[in-house]
Amino acid sequence: MVANFRNHDAQRITPHFLVYDSNMSILVDSNTKVICQGITGNAGTFHSLGCKEYGTQMVGGVTPGKGGQDVEGIPVFDTVEEAVDRTGADATMIFVPPPFTADAILEAVDAGIKVIAAITEGVPVLDMVRVYEKVRASGSVLIGPNCPGLITPGACKIGIMPGYIHNPGKVGVMSRSGTLTYEAVWQTSNLGLGQSTCVGLGGDPIVGTSFIDLLARYQEDPQTEAILMIGEIGGSAEEEAAAFAKANVTKPVAAFIAGRTAPPGKRMGHAGAIISGGKGTAEEKVAALEDAGIVVAPTPADMGDAVVKAMAKHGA
Amino acid sequence: MKIHEFQGKELFRQAGVPVLEGIVATTPEEAVAAYDKLGGAIAVVKSQIHAGGRGKGTIQDNPAQKGVVVCKNADEVKAAAAGLLGKTLVTIQTGPEGKTVNQIYVEAGCDIARELYLGIVLDRASSKPVLMASTEGGVEIEKVAEETPELIFKEHFDPAIGLEGFQVRKLCKKLGISGAAAKAAARFMPAICRFFVDYDCSLTEINPLVITGDDQMIALDSKVTFDSNALFRHKNLLELRDLSEEEPSEVRASESGLSYVKLDGNIGCLVNGAGLAMSTMDIIKYHGGEPANFLDVGGGANATQVTEAFRILLSDPNCKGVLVNIFGGIARCTTIAAALIEASQTVGFTVPLVVRLEGTEVEEGRKMLAESDVDIISATDITDAAKKIVAAVG
Numbered sequence: 001m002v003a004n005f006r007n008h009d010a011q012r013i014t015p016h017f018l019v020y021d022s023n024m025s026i027l028v029d030s031n032t033k034v035i036c037q038g039i040t041g042n043a044g045t046f047h048s049l050g051c052k053e054y055g056t057q058m059v060g061g062v063t064p065g066k067g068g069q070d071v072e073g074i075p076v077f078d079t080v081e082e083a084v085d086r087t088g089a090d091a092t093m094i095f096v097p098p099p100f101t102a103d104a105i106l107e108a109v110d111a112g113i114k115v116i117a118a119i120t121e122g123v124p125v126l127d128m129v130r131v132y133e134k135v136r137a138s139g140s141v142l143i144g145p146n147c148p149g150l151i152t153p154g155a156c157k158i159g160i161m162p163g164y165i166h167n168p169g170k171v172g173v174m175s176r177s178g179t180l181t182y183e184a185v186w187q188t189s190n191l192g193l194g195q196s197t198c199v200g201l202g203g204d205p206i207v208g209t210s211f212i213d214l215l216a217r218y219q220e221d222p223q224t225e226a227i228l229m230i231g232e233i234g235g236s237a238e239e240e241a242a243a244f245a246k247a248n249v250t251k252p253v254a255a256f257i258a259g260r261t262a263p264p265g266k267r268m269g270h271a272g273a274i275i276s277g278g279k280g281t282a283e284e285k286v287a288a289l290e291d292a293g294i295v296v297a298p299t300p301a302d303m304g305d306a307v308v309k310a311m312a313k314h315g316a
Numbered sequence: 317m318k319i320h321e322f323q324g325k326e327l328f329r330q331a332g333v334p335v336l337e338g339i340v341a342t343t344p345e346e347a348v349a350a351y352d353k354l355g356g357a358i359a360v361v362k363s364q365i366h367a368g369g370r371g372k373g374t375i376q377d378n379p380a381q382k383g384v385v386v387c388k389n390a391d392e393v394k395a396a397a398a399g400l401l402g403k404t405l406v407t408i409q410t411g412p413e414g415k416t417v418n419q420i421y422v423e424a425g426c427d428i429a430r431e432l433y434l435g436i437v438l439d440r441a442s443s444k445p446v447l448m449a450s451t452e453g454g455v456e457i458e459k460v461a462e463e464t465p466e467l468i469f470k471e472h473f474d475p476a477i478g479l480e481g482f483q484v485r486k487l488c489k490k491l492g493i494s495g496a497a498a499k500a501a502a503r504f505m506p507a508i509c510r511f512f513v514d515y516d517c518s519l520t521e522i523n524p525l526v527i528t529g530d531d532q533m534i535a536l537d538s539k540v541t542f543d544s545n546a547l548f549r550h551k552n553l554l555e556l557r558d559l560s561e562e563e564p565s566e567v568r569a570s571e572s573g574l575s576y577v578k579l580d581g582n583i584g585c586l587v588n589g590a591g592l593a594m595s596t597m598d599i600i601k602y603h604g605g606e607p608a609n610f611l612d613v614g615g616g617a618n619a620t621q622v623t624e625a626f627r628i629l630l631s632d633p634n635c636k637g638v639l640v641n642i643f644g645g646i647a648r649c650t651t652i653a654a655a656l657i658e659a660s661q662t663v664g665f666t667v668p669l670v671v672r673l674e675g676t677e678v679e680e681g682r683k684m685l686a687e688s689d690v691d692i693i694s695a696t697d698i699t700d701a702a703k704k705i706v707a708a709v710g
Contacts, residue, residue, distance in 0.1 A: 099548055121614075124546035125438055126475050126516055132443045148645055160645045162676045177591020179643040182675060183698065186643075203590055206443045232591055235440045258594040261601045262610070265409070269575040269590025269612040272440070299602045300595035301699040 025152040026172065026197045026217040026224070027115050027141060028091060032156045035060045035083045035113075037104045038095035038120075039071050047095070047119075047160050048074060054163040056156050059087035080111040091115040093149055093158045101145055102127035105208075109138045116208070117158050118144035128206040135208055142208025146270070148178035148200035159200065161185075169194015171307055172218035174211060175230035176201050176237070176272070180258055180300065184230055187304030196224040203232070203270030211241035219249050226252040226311050228303060229294070231285060233259035234273045238285040246292035252310035255289045256297040257282045317542045319556045320364045322421040324538030331511040333504065334534045338423035340364070347397035348390050350422035358425030361385045361396040363405050365415040366561040368523075368539060369456070373407030375399065376414050383407065383417075386425070393422065408456070418560060426534060431524035432491060433457050433468075434505075436512040444472040447479060447509055449487050453524035479509040496531035504533040515553070516546030565628050572624040574613055581606025583705055584629035584638040584667075586622070588613050588647045596641045599698055605706035608635045617647045622655030626663045637668040637709040639701055642675065649673045649681030653688075660690040668693060668708035672701035 034051065038044040039061025049072060052058040060075050060083045067078030077083040080092065092113050096104045101120045108116045116135070123145045135142045143150055149159015153166035165182060167189045175181040181200050188195060199214055201207050211229055218224040227249070231238035238257065245253050260282040262268050264275040275281050289296050295313065297306035325335040339350035351359050363370050363383040370383035383405045385396035397420055406414035431453035439446040450468045452460045460467055469490045471483040484505045488498045504525075512520045521539040528534060542553060559567055569576030575590065579597075583605045587593035590612045597607040609632070613625055629638055642652045652673065659665075672695040673681050685692060693708065695701035 098545060122545045124516055124549075125518065125543050126445075126513060126546065129438070129444060129475055162645055165675070175591070177589060177594075178645055179587075179589030179675075180591035180595055182643040182645060183592060183595075186674065205438055205440045230591070232594060237440070240441070256595075258591045258598065260598045261607070262594055262597070263579065266577045266610075268577065268594050268610050273590060273594065299599045299699070300592075301599060301697065301702075 025155065026214070026221050027150060027199070028152050028156040028158060028197070030155040032091050032115070032158075033057045033059045033087060033089045034091045034093065034156070034158055035062060035080070035087065035089040036093050036095060037062045037080065037108065039063055039074065039076060040066050040069070041095055044095035045071050047093070050163070051093075051157050051159075054157040055154070056158065059089050080107045080113065084111045084113065089113065091158055092117070094118040094120055096120060098122040098124070102131045105131050105142060106134060109135055109140050114140055115158070116140055116142045117147065117149040118142065118202075118208070119147060119149055119160060120144075121146040123204065125205055128204065132206055132208065143199060144202040144207060146204045147202035147207070148181060150197060150199040152197045153195050161198070161200070165189055166198065167194035170196060170223065170225035172196045172214070172221065172224040172227045173198040173230070174201060174214045174227070175199070176203050176232050176270070177230060177258060180230055183300055184228055184256070184303040188228065188307060191304045191308060193226070193304070193307060196221060203272055205235065205272045211237055212244045215241060215245055215249050219251060224251065226254065226307050228307050229253060229255040230303070231255065231257045232270065232273050233257070233262050233268065233275050233282050233285075234270070234280040236280065239288040242288040242292040242294060245294060252307070252314040254295045254297065254303070254306035254310040256300060256303045256306065257285045257289075258300070317544050317547065317553070317557055318366045318561070319540055319542070320366065320419070320558065321362065321538050322364060322419075323556045324540040325535065327515065327540070328511065328535055328538055331514070332507045333511060334532060335538070336424045336426055336534060336536070338421050341397060341420050341422055342401065342418065344394045344397035344401065347420060347422050348394050351387070351390055351393040354422065354424045356424050357388060359387050359393060360423045360425060361387055361393055361400065362421045362423060363400050363417040364419040364421055365405055365410070365417060366558070367407050367409040367415055369407035369409050370405065373405050373410070376404040376406050378403070415561070426526065427529035428526045429529050430527040432527070433460070433523045434508065434525040435519070435521040435523070436509060436517070437519055439472060442472055445475060445509070445512060446470050446472045447487075447505065449491055451491055453526070457523060473509055475513040478513070479506045493527065497527050497533065500527075500531060500533035515540075515550060516543045517541060518543045565631065569611070569625070569628055572621050574611060574621060574625055574628070576628060577610040578632070579607050579609050580634070581608045582634050582636040582709055584608045584611075584632065584635040585641070586611050586613060586625050586629060586638060587641045588617060588643065588652075592641065592643060596639065596698070596702075599702040600639065600706065603702045603706045605702070605709065608632055613647070617651060617655070619651065619655040619658050622652060623659040623662060626659040630663060630666065635667060637670070637705050638665070639705040640669065640671045641698060641701055642673050644673070644675030644677060644681070648677040649675055650677040650684060653681035653684040656685065657688045657690055660688075665691065668705070670695050670701050670705040670708060672696070672698065
């Protein structure tokens, strides 16, 4: 389609991502207006500027007590409410320190922000218990905490992922791990598939959004032609997703599970990544996924290939 | 963060959760003094290590010596203490290498009518804490969960509210507790749920929870793990940490903000991100190697941390080669490259080093490495990296 445009001199050459734009993605698109809570901290500043440079509409930031300042042209407000009133923001990324993250999430919910990406790592789990119900009841979508954020390539990047590895395209990527997502994105980009929207769910025991939530959204999204799910040991989110996909998803689904060689009882970095009482093993997860007709990549190097195989299997 | 049984019981006592009197001892003499002070005829001598299964566990070179001993007089207490202190206790949870018993807990006996199980964990599926109770106390709960899951009863609770009265009554009905014992449960169960919340626990387990002949409910054991992320609001708990129970290299890593788990292989791994670190281990194994560790340098890795990471990896005598796998997001490849170069000067690499860099500032990072005199084998992708390090360690 893009090539066709280029054959007609009279046709203005369109950057190829625009072909996909206008709400054909999940959660965020080029119209999304984003603020950063904790914008004046090192990470907040660095990644706000990174998102802005990528093309995200970074309309403001929030740091209590620093309202009126600006971060290289991005205005800083004292409260999220004020930032929303003044900028019309509908998404936020949170970089505030762990003791204050739950409060920051609730502040965003209170201000009516629709998409909240909590990047912060190390949030007490009972804080998330407190926040979880309130977020779910509000209708806002929380991604994370302890996550890289989300990106609709070519339209909107909210978070810490390196933008250049992404290409607008057809694979919806969702993952419990940050850097492993980059690996998957890199592979699907190199295979020419590109991504519709990539979401890092976060590595904590309680996160705002689950695989199932996103499977439903990807299923509805016209741009998404295949789904790649990257799980890891611990918990049962992958098994639940497998059952959901079997019943509700008609698009090709591929998966990878990290931690096949992890010993039981040892927490592998993420608070959630632990095999305990013989539960949460990679074997159980792989079996559940394969039972649901999902193509599982044997190694992290095969995630892109698994998507290709899943699509071929569906005749896509 | 884990603590010992006796420490957990002290916290229980303060929280109004009934426990028996007990005294910690580090020598047989102290144990006898503790027995005399407790004043009863029967006392139980319990090994204090950070692992479950102590009652059935045995001393490594003396299988007749159990980790928990019921004693009827001072001589038995002395003998039990001598048989445990300084010895290595092997239980189903310690692995064959076992753990050294540095302390014992001498506890008063009691008249046990029933043994139950009680545990509180976070239920990830419902995003709430859950109280689990079972009639099958005193045995491995994993076994009960596997063989007779219908004997484990669960009640979820809101941390802000705690366990409601009707939930206690439901549990009592299923557990077959009535009368005065049910009244004891109505105090005990909400108190232990409040304890779980107040101290930001990730696990509170009592196995066995006993009902005495006079209908008291008492925590005969305590297994408490705190959410490390919440310790900032429980500074007083930090002094309960027993570093001798932890792997020294893991302690050292956590002091530098690194997430490290020692394993048995010979390929050291230095990776950013937990998921990528786990999959790097997986792919090493897939290509026939054995990872020596899990190591996540984290998002904001700086030169000091990466240098320390190399020190930890190279101090493992089993480490015959190191694989660095970095996909830069928050961590920039230039930071890692600079740290690699600095580490090569300060630590010195004595084993082959395979480096795979990708992500933020990758070109600059690769250039820095190419222009330095660090001796590295560079890899183009994760498979290439795994194959090269497996070949390098032979």
